[in-house]
Amino acid sequence: MHRLKRWIDEGVSIYKEQLKESPLETIAIYLSWVFVIIIGLMAVFAYIKFIIDGGYPLSVARVKENGAFASANFTSGTTYIISNNVVWIILAIIICIQTLVSIILMFAEKVIWKWILFIIDIIAMVFCVVKISTNHNYLLNNDMGLIYAAVLLITIIVFFKLLTDSDGSDVFLAEGLGLAAYLIILALILLLENIVAIGALAGAIIIVGIVAAILIFGNSSKESAGSTSSGSGGSTSYKSVSGNVGVKSRKPDKNTANTPAYKKDSNPNHHYIANYNEILGIKLYKVHGDMGDYIELDNTMVEKKICSLADAESGKHKFYREESGKEIRVQEIPWK
Incomplete structure (x- = not known):
């Protein structure tokens, strides 16, 4: 307790000394820290309110109702407490005050070339902003728009450079740090209040990735095994029907006891669909075409x-599940 009191006393004494030496600069710098401390306390209150209001159970319920990929799972929660018009106005006022103090301190250096460059820079910046804002439709479709944008970017860089290299650099740095701290606090609250939705989304993406990898690996294993069998024995040949991926027709195998149906079926109009209607698998659709309706394969x-x-429909072409050999009736195939 004594150490804390001593630390506070030392901080107060340092602040008083700085205030005597450079009152304008000190007040401008401490504006940021006061603002950040207040916002931090408000953020703690906002998070506690989120928990009390049942934020996490509601998040779980939304994920269950909408699924992991739904954007409706994400919420702004109680961030309105630290992100509203009043806070933004106060923040804008603080930024304006600190920028003005930085400019005053720069001019107090009495370096003429900085004055001239700063005035020219401000004039050019205002000119570009006015031109872009009043003729934005024309400039979007004209090379002059790029020129104005480039000049505006250069003027902004020069503006920041002049202030950071002046006696007002500490104020300007405090201004930037204060703004960054506010944005970090806001982002942290959003993260904490959406952690359930983020976790569900990340988990779903990982699961989908694993399933996709398994399917891809499984298909490649089947293809490699089929190629080996075809090359070694010569009794089984693989032929893609109409060049369609996943639609296979097979000549009969000599040993048919445990041979899958698609290997025994030699009819080229019998189409065996691998991984039919599975996640990332192959699907069939009935499609209205200009030359008549047809069956489409989509992998x-x-x-x-x-x-x-x-x-x-006449039975000239038939469709089967490759794994089980079960027929896929035309009536089961949806319209696209």
Whole structure:
């Protein structure tokens, strides 16, 4: 307790000394820290209110209702306590005061070339802002817009450079740190109040990635195993029907006891669909076409016509699940 009191006394004495030496600069610098401390206390209150109001149970309920990928899971929560018009106005006033103090301290150096450069820079900045704001539609479709934007960027850089290299650099630095601290506090509250939604989204993405990797690895393993079998025995040949990925037709195998249906079926109009209707798998659709309705295969990367709808309905073309050999009836195929 004595150490804390001593630390406070030392801080107060240092502040008094600084206030005597440079009152304007000291007050301007401490404006940022007072603002950040107040915002920090308000942020703590906002987070406690979020918890008391049942924020996390509500977040879990939203995820269950909407699913992990829904944007409705995310909320602004109680950030309105530290992010509202009053706070923004106060912040803007503090920034204006600190910038003005920095400019005054720069002019107090009595360096003529800085004065001239600063005045020219401000005039050029205002000119570019006026031009861009009054003729933005024209400038968006004209090279002059890029020129004005480039000049404006240069004037902003020069403005910051002049202030950071002047006697008002400490004030300008405090201004930037105060603004950064406010944004960090705001972002932290948003993160804490949306941690359930963020966790659910991250978990879902990881699961989808794992499933996709398993499917890709499984398909590649099947293809490599099929290629090995075809090259070694010569009794089984693999032929893609109509060049469609995932639609396979097979010549019969000599040993048919445990041979899958798609290997025994030699009919080129019988289409065996791998991973049908699974996540990231292959899907079939009935499509209205200019030349008539048809059946389309969609493997998420390629969409390709397999046959006409009339041929499918007449039984000329049939579709089966590759894994089980179960027929996919035309009535089960949805319209796209």
